[in-house]
Amino acid sequence: MTNVIGRYDGEWGELVRLLNLGFAEPWSDAQLAAERKMWEPARSIVAREDKELTGHTTSFGMTMSVPGGQVPVAGVSMVCVSPTHTRRGILRDLMRAQLTELHETGVEPVAVLTASEPVIYGRFGYGLGSDHQQITVPKASRALRPVAGVENVRIRYADPLEARSVTTRIHNDEALGRPGMFQHDERWEDYVGGENVVTDTSGASPLRCVLASVDGEVTGYAHFRTRRTTKGFVDVSRVHARDLAAHAALWQFLLNQDLLGETTYKQLPSDDPLLALLFDPRAPKPVTADGLWVRLADVGKALAGRTYAEEIDVVLGVTDEFLPWNAGQWHLAGGPAGATCEPTDRPADVLVDVRELGAVYLGRPSLELLGAAGLVEERTAGALAATSRAFLGKRLPWLDTGF
Numbered sequence: 001m002t003n004v005i006g007r008y009d010g011e012w013g014e015l016v017r018l019l020n021l022g023f024a025e026p027w028s029d030a031q032l033a034a035e036r037k038m039w040e041p042a043r044s045i046v047a048r049e050d051k052e053l054t055g056h057t058t059s060f061g062m063t064m065s066v067p068g069g070q071v072p073v074a075g076v077s078m079v080c081v082s083p084t085h086t087r088r089g090i091l092r093d094l095m096r097a098q099l100t101e102l103h104e105t106g107v108e109p110v111a112v113l114t115a116s117e118p119v120i121y122g123r124f125g126y127g128l129g130s131d132h133q134q135i136t137v138p139k140a141s142r143a144l145r146p147v148a149g150v151e152n153v154r155i156r157y158a159d160p161l162e163a164r165s166v167t168t169r170i171h172n173d174e175a176l177g178r179p180g181m182f183q184h185d186e187r188w189e190d191y192v193g194g195e196n197v198v199t200d201t202s203g204a205s206p207l208r209c210v211l212a213s214v215d216g217e218v219t220g221y222a223h224f225r226t227r228r229t230t231k232g233f234v235d236v237s238r239v240h241a242r243d244l245a246a247h248a249a250l251w252q253f254l255l256n257q258d259l260l261g262e263t264t265y266k267q268l269p270s271d272d273p274l275l276a277l278l279f280d281p282r283a284p285k286p287v288t289a290d291g292l293w294v295r296l297a298d299v300g301k302a303l304a305g306r307t308y309a310e311e312i313d314v315v316l317g318v319t320d321e322f323l324p325w326n327a328g329q330w331h332l333a334g335g336p337a338g339a340t341c342e343p344t345d346r347p348a349d350v351l352v353d354v355r356e357l358g359a360v361y362l363g364r365p366s367l368e369l370l371g372a373a374g375l376v377e378e379r380t381a382g383a384l385a386a387t388s389r390a391f392l393g394k395r396l397p398w399l400d401t402g403f
Contacts, residue, residue, distance in 0.1 A: 003054055003090050005097050008044035010053065012036055015044070015078075018053050022080025023116070027197060034196040037187065038403075039078075045097050047081070047090045055081040055090040057098050060403060064112065064182040065175055067363045067393040068307025068336070073182070074102055074297075075403050076113035095124045099323055102297040109301035110361070112292050114402055121293050125322045127358030129294035130180045130397035133268040133275070133286040136233075141283030142255035142263075145276075149245030153212050153219070155253045160193050160209040160223065167209070167221045170240050171400075178269075179362040180292050180397035188401065192238075193223075198402035199237070203229040207237070210253060212246040220246035222254060236265040238400060247273060267291075269398040291399040294358035299326045302361065303341040304334075311335040312390035314383055317348025318357065326354055335390075349383035352376045363393020 008015070020026050027035070040060060047055035059074035076098065081090045102108050112129070115121050160167075168184050175181035184192070195201050204225040212220035220241030227233055234257050241247035251274050255263050268274065270288070278284060296302040299318055313333045320326035331344040352367070356375050360367050368388035370376045378384035 003047040003049050003085065003088065003093070005045065005047050005093050008041065008046040008056065010046075012039065014053055015039075015056060018056055018082060019078060019080055021082055022056075024083075028195065030195040031197050034191055034194050035078075038191055043074075044078075045094055045101070047085075047094060049085065053082070054085040055094050057094045059098065059111065061108065062182040064110075065177070065179050066306040066361070067179055067309070068338075069305070070176070070183075071110060071302070071305040072108045073110045073112050074098075074108040075182075076111050077403050079113070091120075092124070096322065099124075099295065099297050103323065103325065106298070106301070109296065109298035109305060111295040111297055113295075114399070115290065115293050118290050118293075121295075122355055123322075124295065125320060125354045125358065126293040126295040127355040127361075128290050128292075129358055129360075129362045129364055130291035130399050131270055131288050131364075132291050132398060133270055133272070133284070134264075134266045134289050135268050135274075135284035135286050136262055136264045137255055137278070137284045138262045139255070139260070141278065141280040143279045144248060144252060144255075144274075145279060147244055147248040147277065149214075149243075150249050150252070152214050153245055153249035154214070155210050155212055155249060158209045158211045158221075160207050163209055163211060163221065164189055164193070166211070166218050167240070170218070170221060170242060171238075173242070174240050175400075178395055178398055179393050180399050182401070184401070191403075192401055201225070203227050204235060210250065212241060212250050214246070219243060220250055222250045224254060226257065226260060228260075231262070232260040234260050234263040236263060238267075239265075240400075244273060248277060251277070267400060267402075269396060269400075271396045292362070292397065294361050296326065296354055296357055296361065297323065299330055299354065299357065300341045300343070303330065303332055303357075304339050306361070307338055308335050308390040309392045309394075310386075310390050312339070312387060314349045314387050315344055315346045316357075316387075317351040317379070318354055319351070320354040323354070347379065349380035350376060350378055350387055360388075360391045362397035363391065363395075364397050365392060367391055
């Protein structure tokens, strides 16, 4: 029978039944409550076979930082297909309907997601736009190199809810300068401060918060849980600081917990100072994990929505088998002050697929490396290297909040 793609007009309970089947694990009541508060029904697109719900995707409206500014993006989430209806093209049809709607409404030129299975989304034009490090630091290797000013930083416990006004401000200030991060409002603070589907609370303490301050001014904070299972450890969920001294002081505290043998963090920025400050560079045993997958729903608006590290004037020949309106030649011109990107009949200087544009959109290195892998083709001598330099960001992109 035919699966029909359309807007969801059902109830939360029906959707939960599909999600539990699609993700092969039931959610707790607390997790469901958190997800229900985040769900935006008007953004849900579903597949139905007769009256049976067979597939679903939705997104959150977010403001995400990109090199040089911020753009509205659609944070794609709750994507699943019933196990009885896989391999029938339902996911493809859901993705196409969602991206087409983003293009037609014209508000969010970029879609982003985190992938439960990273091999899935490349065929829909998503490129890997950020990564991070998963680390485990044993107490025996906790020593850090000296950082000026650490001795002036006071660390104290605070109630996560009562401290929210200051911690949200610190987070959002950092997010302004870090591609891949997005602004937290009250809804998102409720989400990250509780139990949700990207938070594992098994065997863990309640969420704990510590503040770093100098002369009474809060300069950073950390959220973490302690766990006493077969082994005891500190499980860090976020660390944000306004300066290096606060950052180092927070990590000194997190690495030095009595009765707990190691400290873990599954989402450390790949350029975090901690990796350089540890005396033992092997200690954290970092494992690189994929973060944000980025999809340009409107190439022109997306590329014009960010700035570039140096002046650029290039014609990109873009291929996009999934969204035909993106395919063709695009004249990208601009620099650190802004950019324009318009269709053109001029011949392409660089040939690139929309997937590779997504991979470098947030400033992650680099278009030239993708060219070395045969994924980008240079048509005008020197154009690929120049374009690659222009796309680089000042900081590596980082997704600090799962969704």
